[in-house]
Amino acid sequence: MLLSHGGEPSRTADPVARWTVEQVQALAPDEASRKAGHKLGSAGPWSGTGHDHAGAVWGLCKGSGSKPYRTVIDTAGPAYKCSCPSRKFPCKHALGLLLLRASDSVAVGPGEAPDWAREWLDGRRKRAAEQHRSAADGAPASGPADPEAARRRAERRAARVTGGAEELEQRLADLLRGGLAAADQAGYGLWEETAARMVDAQAPGLAARVRELGAIPASGPGWPVRLLEECALLHLLDTAWLGVDRLPAPLAATVRTRVGLAAVADGAPVRDHWLVLAQYDTPDGKIVTRRIWLHGRESGRTALLLSFGAAGRSPGHALPVGLTIDAELTPYAGAGQPRADLGRQFDTPATTGTPPAGGPTAAAVAAYGNALRDDPWLESWPVALRDVVPTPSEGGWQLADAEGTSALPVAPQALSRPGLWKLVALSGGGPVTVFGECGHRGFDPLAAWTTGPDGTGDGLPVPLI
């Protein structure tokens, strides 16, 4: 730490992580909050602002009422608190304050937290310390109160899922007996109804897959092939579930997860300096799924934090892209699952990081192929491509190896995103390092770094989503 409490500000650099405008933008739970946050991202409505050496930022924001809102952010969490009534998380005031801090080095100076902010910050930090102590003491995680009852509940649920899987098998067989050509006419209702039956069978994983089947006949040329592929994989999942007792434990865990049973994070915790590579939300019915990709500097592992938010509320985690956190991650059970839970954090996050080493395009598809061995239902696998050149190709874009003639097509969903143009601009026709998800539909770029001598200089990933 370069600063002591209330000390003179350092003239050379901020000792504490200071998020960039882009990083703050990525935190916004939705477009409306992002815009509202921007309106509050200048000195006008703010007073009493400050930040401390441990990563806390606070300020008073003039609202429509007589009392200003009290906003405080612990960037080490990150965690947010604001006296406004918004249920958005982080709220527009928190976003505005972080933007002010990001863009204006004068407006939010170093200082000591006022009492109202300190109370919350101290509470947070104390809880974190306690958690750490109990973890260090080896206190057991709180288990179910009645293991016997829990076992019975699990059995009942498994029986219902089995019923669902059997019913689904029947429907798939009927479909194939009658022919996929008829599925085009049957329309969406058939699938919706089947999906609802799977929800009743408490197999949300199956329900989601069924719902996706319904969208395929309208997905353009070649749909029968895609429908057959997805039906076959769904059938594979059904049969895997029906024979789950005979599967090796890791694969059985994967099957349970795919079917939609709650997975558990029970792997051995991995402590590392994790660089946040990407954060993005996908709406999925009434639920928003947030994916955060992390890359461990020492372990070289890539991990996925998943969180969910109900309609109108944003998912719990929000980590700015480009931040490096010294933290423990607990991996989920299951073969080759990149998913993990964020555990204890050890130090204030830093804004320096090392991009993943990356490899050529052939290595990326090979990695996806290998991962399918453990989980045949995988859509894509996280990989970094080293020294690839974004190249316009027939009907889209591809990422071509700087040397050689191989390339990965950019996945269709990425072609309409503004991030694609950022990537092209960053490359300027030269090689870049790109992190993304590589799957059978192509490569979906999520973050990029320049590798030429003319880099942006800070080594931070440029978010592409």
Place this chain on the structure above:
Amino acid sequence: MTSTPANTATTTDTTTPMPWEELVTSALLGTDRRPPAAGPGGAAGPVALLDAAALHTVRRRAGLLPAAAAGRPEPAPADPRPPLPAAARRRLAQLLADRSAPSGGGGRRGTAPDLTELLPQWLATAGRHGFRAPAVLLPALLDAARARTDLRPHVLAFAGPLGLWLAGMNPEWKFALRAAAGSSLPSPTTDPEGVRRLWEEGLFAERVALLGAVRRREPAAALALLSTTWSSERAEDRLMFLDSLRTALSGADEAFLEQALTDRSRNVRATAAELLSTLPHSALAERMAARAVSCVNPDRTGAVASIAVEAPHECDASMQRDGVVAAPPSGRGERSWWLGQLVEATPLATWRTQFGGRTAQEIVGLPVADGWTEELHAAWCRAAVRQRDPEWARALLGTPATPPANGPGTASLAERSKLLATLPGEERAVWVADFVAAHGLSEAFQLLGVCAVPWAEPLGRSVVDALDIARDAGSYPWSFSGVMGLAERCLNPAEADRLEVLTTTPDEPEGASPGAGGYWSEAFQRLVSTLRLRAAMDRELTPGAA
């Protein structure tokens, strides 16, 4: 990506896969109608089909190979300019992000600065310092320029060769390529053949850009180029080309313009006449002067010196040939209409001789007989603007303290601002400052618009004082929102501290509009924070000052 062909699968595989095409056909038609060929197990039903398809799907996905690379794009040319300082980069990201946010209801309310209005200024300053645009912000910059044409020149200069390269990849940014065509024009000295070819074969926009560029470098060469094809150009094109002669107009252009006075198109004739009249020694100017002095004379009948006006009685063919429009707009007498055009096209120096060596100010001060004052002064105003004559502009503006209605020249604020624009910058600022001090802000908006940015100290002080007076008078600030907006963009950022005192909410004076004090304090807060922001922007863009 391509999949490995199915036949490369190892032959030891006991479940010899059915060909994929066959599976798809069976699946499409249904296994009842078209059972797939039975596998080794003998099963041929739908379940066997799904089993085989699952195997095939996973095998295909696991065996993916990269696709063949398409032709590599030509790399973007290098941009030797220095990168933006980090703080300035963050600022630009914020300005651009804010651009996409709607200004919402009442954009001029609240205490937060309107960032969208600051983007042009930021770009201009960055351009002056010669920075290179950050690559990742180029898409947002180009989008901004697509939506706002006023940003385009600055954005394109800032975006540089990489921006142009990028624009070439995306049809939505085509405008950048059009605008940039001017920068790669052939030069008349080094590539006369290229110039000739582009002039003869180029698109209209390219030809206009070429003519403009040649005119700036070699005025005579542009005229020669234009003469080669003049007679075969379409009328609207002739008008556009003629307009480019405004740059570096000189006596050398007179012969060409004289010839254009006989053009088939009335608009071309009028423009040629207008251009000729700004050449004080042109034959047209002399002809117009001769006509004008026969109409406007010293009145020697009275005891005091005054001006007698005898408007022309007809608009003959020669007048029309010299660009005088015969038919007046509705509601105007034709004689005064003709007079106005004659005086407007007459070199102002003519009047000094005509009125015994009097100065512009003395001439403007002379009484005019028979109610012709307004007509004559208005024509002189137009002449002063056209001929960019500060002495006459000064005389016609009069002293700023005089109420506009009683001024010597014109009461029209639009015309006054044009007159002002002919004065040197400092004089302009002082004149407007005195005007504001005397008459307040309600009429000053247009005049403020022609003053150089940032406003000179006396002007800034005068505007702020006037705002302060308006507040004390108890009116609402949104009556002054136009001036407030200008002040946010044009006041010198260094004034922010001085203005801080105005941000407090004062006691409401008696008879004031309810709540006005609070709104004024809000408006001043926004003014101060905008000025601070502009100061910060400038600081961030000044190398070594951050």
